[in-house]
Amino acid sequence: MRNVYLDYSATTPVKEEVVKEMIPYFTEKFGNPSSLYDKGLESKEAIIKAREQVAELINAKPTEIFFTAGGTESDNWVVFGAAEKLKDKGNHIITTKIEHHAMLHSCMELEKQGFDVTYLDINEDGVVDLHQLKSAITDKTILISIMLVNNEIGTIQPIKEAAAIAKEHKILFHTDAVQGLGNVPIDVKDMGIDLMSMSSHKIYGPKGTGALYIRKGVAISNYMYGGAQETRKRAGTENITGIVGFGKAAEIANQNFDEHVEHCSQLRDYLRDRILDEIPDTYVNGTLKHRHPGNLNVTFKYIEGESILLLLNQFGISVSTGSACSSTSLEPSHVLSALGVPVEMIHGTVRFTIGDFTTKEDIDYVVDNLKKIVERLRGISSVNSVKGW
Numbered sequence: 001m002r003n004v005y006l007d008y009s010a011t012t013p014v015k016e017e018v019v020k021e022m023i024p025y026f027t028e029k030f031g032n033p034s035s036l037y038d039k040g041l042e043s044k045e046a047i048i049k050a051r052e053q054v055a056e057l058i059n060a061k062p063t064e065i066f067f068t069a070g071g072t073e074s075d076n077w078v079v080f081g082a083a084e085k086l087k088d089k090g091n092h093i094i095t096t097k098i099e100h101h102a103m104l105h106s107c108m109e110l111e112k113q114g115f116d117v118t119y120l121d122i123n124e125d126g127v128v129d130l131h132q133l134k135s136a137i138t139d140k141t142i143l144i145s146i147m148l149v150n151n152e153i154g155t156i157q158p159i160k161e162a163a164a165i166a167k168e169h170k171i172l173f174h175t176d177a178v179q180g181l182g183n184v185p186i187d188v189k190d191m192g193i194d195l196m197s198m199s200s201h202k203i204y205g206p207k208g209t210g211a212l213y214i215r216k217g218v219a220i221s222n223y224m225y226g227g228a229q230e231t232r233k234r235a236g237t238e239n240i241t242g243i244v245g246f247g248k249a250a251e252i253a254n255q256n257f258d259e260h261v262e263h264c265s266q267l268r269d270y271l272r273d274r275i276l277d278e279i280p281d282t283y284v285n286g287t288l289k290h291r292h293p294g295n296l297n298v299t300f301k302y303i304e305g306e307s308i309l310l311l312l313n314q315f316g317i318s319v320s321t322g323s324a325c326s327s328t329s330l331e332p333s334h335v336l337s338a339l340g341v342p343v344e345m346i347h348g349t350v351r352f353t354i355g356d357f358t359t360k361e362d363i364d365y366v367v368d369n370l371k372k373i374v375e376r377l378r379g380i381s382s383v384n385s386v387k388g389w
């Protein structure tokens with residue numbers, strides 16, 4: 001049976017070249033980067049190189065890159081680190097209703113500790129309203145956090161404009177760029193970003209590794225206490241293999257950027273056209289204009305996304321409903337709710353995300369099977385509705 005993976009926003013396979021770069025650091029180059037002999041220095045140099053590779057992808061200085069255990073840790077660090085550092089200045093944070101749970105649940109935790117959090121709405125395109133952002137700012141606001149690219153509907157947010165508003169009011173500006181990295185152009189200097197979360201396993205690197213960009217001059221409290229690693233900001237012996245892999249993945253993402261975007265967006269548009277043309281009562285959620293090149297989020301009216309997912313799985317096809325993180329819960333997606341999609345339609349929604357290894361034949365295989373599956377499910381659901389089920 002054919003295997004087609006269309007869930008690149010959940011995670012990506014690690015590229016061959018990346019694995020090759022990592023392997024020696026499991027075996028002969030196993031030294032602790034903090035050790036002063038050659039075997040330690042060898043590891044230390046590998047981290048220096050990876051830091052440069054990640055910095056280059058986003059136009060930062062290597063000294064502004066701090067390695068973490070992934071996007072979730074980076075988001076947590078920002079929320080709790082900013083709150084701790086700036087609590088005497090204020091207790092108000094502004095974010096959006098469509099953030100990843102790593103941001104939302106961190107903010108909700110702060111609310112329990114007495115912080116006020118404003119969660120901005122999105123419009124029918126899936127984009128935040130900058131007027132609402134401006135009017136939400138108070139003299140107690142210490143942090144504004146707006147994601148660069150949404151993980152469910154792929155919409156790109158106006159980060160440069162939002163960062164300018166934050167700067168005008170001297171408020172720290174953070175963006176969760178986990179889905180944006182390698183998929184949309186990022187220049188932290190030009191965009192005026194103070195803090196930015198990144199993850200390795202969404203850009204063909206290994207899992208359990210990420211980074212936080214902290215602009216020079218920006219101070220937030222440490223998240224991990226212990227040794228002197230990461231210039232004392234993030235203690236703990238470095239995940240050297242992960243960091244080396246992340247560095248290599250960042251380098252490849254930088255070199256292949258145009259090709260990657262072209263490849264994904266062409267196949268995504270082909271998938272969209274075939275679904276909308278050949279399967280009735282389907283529509284795309286979120287604007288098609290400013291969107292992740294590989295993201296397609298589709299509602300199939302009258303049927304359950306979960307049923308589509310399970311039947312596609314029987315044909316070796318991997319997709320997700322809502323977001324991967326909520327696939328074990330029946331809560332309707334908070335992103336689609338914020339977009340104003342009615343609950344019954346949310347349950348009929350599937351996310352397809354395309355990546356570097358997707359082919360046109362894969363898309364044809366998916367649509368051919370999808371057509372049969374949807375027909376079958378709709379047949380069943382109309383029979384059941386007649387019975388009053």
Ligand SMILES: *Cc1c(COP(=O)(O)O)cnc(C)c1O
Pocket residue numbers: 009069070071072073075100102147149150151176177178179198199200201202208209210
């Ligand atoms: C995947 C993801 C995260 C979490 O990153 P991990 O490295 O898996 O912890 C955070 N934010 C967004 C937008 C994501 O897509």
